[in-house]
Amino acid sequence: MAEQHHQHHHHLIHHHKEANPADEVVYTETGSTGKDGYTTGYVKTTEVVTNDGGYEYRKEEKQHKHREHLGEMGALAAGAFAEHEKHKVEKDPEHARRHKMEAEIGMAMAVGSGGYAAHEHHERKEAKEQAEEAHGKKHHHFF
Known part of the structure; x- marks a missing residue:
């Protein structure tokens, strides 16, 4: 049988998972076009809904x-x-x-x-x- 060798990586920066990750992330983009056909305004909104249904x-x-x-x-x-x-x-x-x-x-x-x-x-x-x-x-x- 082949032995499995597990390597342990020691990092200086530890990345922790969120205690309460979001169920849903909604991205909305809105823009309006001017007379010349180019976009005149552009807004990008991020809405995060948590597991308990609340808003951040x-x-x-x-x-x-x-x-x-x-x-x-x-x-x-x-x-x-x-x-x-x-x-x-x-x-x-x-x-x-x-x-x-x-x-x-x-x-x-x-x-x-x-x-x-x-x-x-x-x-x-x-x-x-x-x-x-x-x-x-x-x-x-x-x-």
């Missing part, structure tokens, strides 16, 4: 927090760009009109990014409330 609200809350921070960074960067272009108006009077337009665009981008950050903050709060409701914590809304 904490993961969603973390994603919204990350997106909120990206919106904040975008607002800061666009605001800095607008200030830079505003400063160039004085330093480069020959191209002042162009710098004024770019400063206005930068300000609009900063406002838009700030709005996006505020939206994601609101979405994160909703995900947190849903997680608390799913885990039995009750909120009393008096108004």
Whole structure:
């Protein structure tokens, strides 16, 4: 009979299986096409349903927090760009009109990014409330 030789591998990083693996992972993709036939917007959403039928609200809350921070960074960067272009108006009077337009665009981008950050903050709060409701914590809304 042939002896079977088992090798034991010792790894520095141990990969543990999830204690509660997901029953179902649903991926949805949505896109809209513009007049020219190209996709103008594309959103990919991942929804994880756990074995007990619950939804992973904490993961969603973390994603919204990350997106909120990206919106904040975008607002800061666009605001800095607008200030830079505003400063160039004085330093480069020959191209002042162009710098004024770019400063206005930068300000609009900063406002838009700030709005996006505020939206994601609101979405994160909703995900947190849903997680608390799913885990039995009750909120009393008096108004």
